[in-house]
Amino acid sequence: MSLEAVLARIDQTLPDALDRLFDLLRIKSISTDPAFKGDCAKAAEWLAAELAALGFDAAARATPGHPMVVGHAGDSGRHLLFYGHYDVQPVDPLNLWHRDPFDPAIEDTPNGRVIRGRGSSDDKGQLMTFIEACRAWKAVHGTLPGRLTIFLEGEEESGSPSLIPFMQANAAELTADLALICDTSMVSPGIPSIASQLRGMLKDEFTIHGPRIDLHSGHYGGPGLNPLREMARIVASFHDHETGRVAVEGFYEGVQEVPAELLTQWENCGFDEKEYLGSVGYTVPHGEKGYSTLVQQWARPTLEINGMWGGYQGAGSKTVIPAEAHCKLTCRLVGDMDPDKLRERVRAHVAARLSPDARVTWYNDLEGSPAAVMNTARPEFEAARRALSDEWNREAVFVGMGGSIPIAGFFKEVLGMDAMLVGFANDDDAIHSPNEKYDVKSFHKGIRSWARILAALD
CATH class of the missing domain: 3.40.630.10 (Zn peptidases)
Known part of the structure; x- marks a missing residue:
């Protein structure tokens, strides 16, 4: 009472x-x-x-x-x-x-x-x-x-x-x-x-350096390494585009499947996948194949590119090969994934794919939490x-x-x-x-x- x-x-x-x-x-x-x-x-x-x-x-x-x-x-x-x-x-x-x-x-x-x-x-x-x-x-x-x-x-x-x-x-x-x-x-x-x-979080940011200064694309276009093209190639390598899985070696260490009893609760919780996706203009999910939208959102890890830039961005055109290209990324972590180990693996993935004359620097004051x-x-x-x-x-x-x-x-x-x-x-x-x-x-x-x-x- x-x-x-x-x-x-x-x-x-x-x-x-x-x-x-x-x-x-x-x-x-x-x-x-x-x-x-x-x-x-x-x-x-x-x-x-x-x-x-x-x-x-x-x-x-x-x-x-x-x-x-x-x-x-x-x-x-x-x-x-x-x-x-x-x-x-x-x-x-x-x-x-x-x-x-x-x-x-x-x-x-x-x-x-x-x-x-x-x-x-x-x-x-x-x-x-x-x-x-x-x-x-x-x-x-x-x-x-x-x-x-x-x-x-x-x-x-x-x-x-x-x-x-x-x-x-x-x-x-x-x-x-x-x-x-x-x-x-x-x-x-x-x-x-x-x-x-x-989900936990890992934040990181890196710069790919090429020539020591911006170059005239008429003089160096062809033989010159373009950091933006280098960045695009490396970023594309982060994922297997057939399956949607992250392709960084060791990325899924510590990830566990959802227990059947909990999965049943999720499947019957009233979540409307079509409405959820449609509210922001999507018609189909674009993540890891074999997992529902809810499981992808709640129980699977991700690697997302949050920003990528470099070169001339003003009005009109400027024919340069830029000296640098930049990228911000975040990973969402699940289970027992270790943010410190994962940071090392992401950075090793990038380093292993650098072309000759390209070098990378990382921003070292970003957080990670399990x-x-x-x-x-x-x-x-x-x-x-x-x-x-x-x-x-x-x-x-x-x-x-x-x-x-x-x-x-x-x-x-x-x-x-x-x-x-x-x-x-x-x-x-x-x-x-x-x-x-x-x-x-x-x-x-x-x-x-x-x-x-x-x-x-x-």
Whole structure:
């Protein structure tokens, strides 16, 4: 009965919860731009004050970058840590927004009511679902459930440079029985999802050098090595174009096939491959043959070319053989793939294919992080899945994620604790893009979902 009272309180106070979210959305906490440093501090202080009002011992903690917000409540029971981030992406290009990105509003759309504004989905709307669940719980019970730590970051959108040092310096107070992360989406609208695996990431960048200066193509065209042609040949060698597989030797070491039981869940999770591909202008999948689009996205590694340039790029024509060609690439990692070993293999692949008179240099300060596989055998995962199923009136599913959320791996690597990722965003929320939105239904049922999960884990 007490859970029903909490859920009823959430329903009754939804307008107030939306008002509080709007107050947070109005703060221009863009972490990548130094011009908004004060706004990031303002957002951190706003959140610390909200947590303190709920009974948390909370403060905005200084870092070399933007503040971390940490709050603790309770001293007994299972210790849960909730993570979110209050910083947001830049709003450019501003002219594509239909309204001021920091003047949030509720809009009616063909698919329902949405909250429009920067950060509404990524991640302010999501982190506030947990805080509002705590608020309703406190209003009904007079206390918060169990032992809670809330940990909110202000640099997630700018590479999290302060995160690991802060976690290491404060490991004792941040280490919990389980981390809860709300920065993910549902596999399809209305289908509650718990991420069971996240792909890792390897970034690299290289330059192929040829002649010592740009050359006249009339004088050297033919006998001269052209770095752009060299780059095109090497980039084309990264893949087997018949099968779609990556052709780098040893690339698939550490990759595992999806267990049959999990594959069955994925096949029945409501994902519409045709709609997914068609929404961006594709008619067929173009990846690794023999694997569905979902398996390719969630459980297979990739090597993608993100940028390639060189030579003259101005108006008209300039007849040169350029001295250099450049390439940016990323690999998405799964299973037990080792980003350091993979970097060596990709670089060896390029070196082995260089022509005489070509040389390569690599950019050496780019990151790599392994994939994260969640321990779904822990009883908390099934308890949360049942709680979500009850709220959404539909079986919740364990899903994979094509993206990379390094914080889940950092919790395991730095603090030695597992993480559970539950999010209520939708794929059409336009995060990082103009006109970002978050469904009012996602916000409302997200709050109710966390209340149910807290009850299930208490």
